[in-house]
Amino acid sequence: MRIVFVGAGELTAYTANLLIKRGHEVIIIEAQKSKIEELSETLDCSFLHGDGSRPHILEEADPKHCDILFCLTDNDQNNIIAGLVGRSLGFKRVVINIHDHDFESICLELGLEDTIIPSRTIGRFLADMASGVDPLELSTVIEGEARLYAVSIDEDYAGKALDELELPKKTRAIFYYRDDKFHLTDKDSKLEQGDKLVFICHMESLKALKKKFNQVANDEKSPEA
Template identity: 55%
Template sequence: MRAVFIGASSLAVMTARFLLNRGHEVIIIERDKDCIEALSEELDCGFLHGDGSKPAILREAAPDETDMLFCLTANDQSNIIASLVGRSLGFGRVVTKIEDPEYEHICIELGLEDTIIPAGTIGRYLADMFDGRDLLELSSMIKGEARVFSFVARDKEAGPVHDLGLPKETGVVCFYRDGKFSLAGEDTVLEPGDEVLLITHSRNLPVLMQRLGQASEGWGTEATPADP
């Protein structure tokens, strides 16, 4: 498989190294020539010098031959623009890194489904470690177009699960009430304050965001409630 990285950040280099060790082809697009020269000594991959948000540079990376485009620069706006340009040029899948969680709902509205916030993911991981919880990230188990979405039920969401009016390919998996875990069934009745976990198709995220709340810090698939 073939991966293209925009920006030679530490995250990009580490991910590229893992992919190379697994036998995949890697191309790194970087503005800094000195950085390219230094990395070429340690990484057996291709390099393109230039601005990865420019269509001309991305075309050189052969979108139709690439399985995934990683936009991992240190600038959120640059990553969002590069992701949109890359998607328009035909890259099969685009990963967008952001640091500011305020951009997350914008990325979802723009259809950038694979948006990551590394600090949020690591922070949650460390908090779970501190609490002694299972360290297996749920996100690593969700594949393809499946996404996880969570919200806290308000008064208008209280009632039978089947009255939520969820979009197709969406189901309630479980909920937490007063910190206690419960599996959800057809007869489940939600109460205000319940934390509810859904599994859905990625195309449903904008609708769920609008109906049930705003995205919280995380890996692009989790939401917290809007103010009543």
């Protein structure tokens, strides 16, 4: 794969190093020349000096022949702009990093569905670890275009059967938690307010699923993969 990073911070350096060792081609775009000089001593990849949110800089990476654009600067707004520009230039997949949860709904409205919020991701990992759950188990089976998403059932959906939900295409409810107890879904399952309902869906259906349940800023128990 050919992978482009905007921003040459610690996360970029670590991820790029792993990808290079796995045989992938990596390009890093960075505005500070000193960072490029520092990383070029340890990373065997290509570098572009410039503002990664500018179209003419991203075009130098040859977007149509790249697989993923990671926008990982320290500035949320810059990441969002770089993601939008990258998508318009033809990058196959755009992943952005944001720290402010308030931007999550904006990203969804803009169609930037691959959004990472580090505090949430790490928080889930630590909570699972403390509970004796292996967070890596799930990542080994949820691959490619599959995604998991959980919603809290409110009064609008309480009392409805699963077949009444009119779910987006390529989406299926697979289990739910009620009073902290696990239940598999079946055709007779009726929802109650407060249930945590978990779906598996194709990534192209995730935006519609979030919009349907109006849970763009879902709670930290939502297991997206």
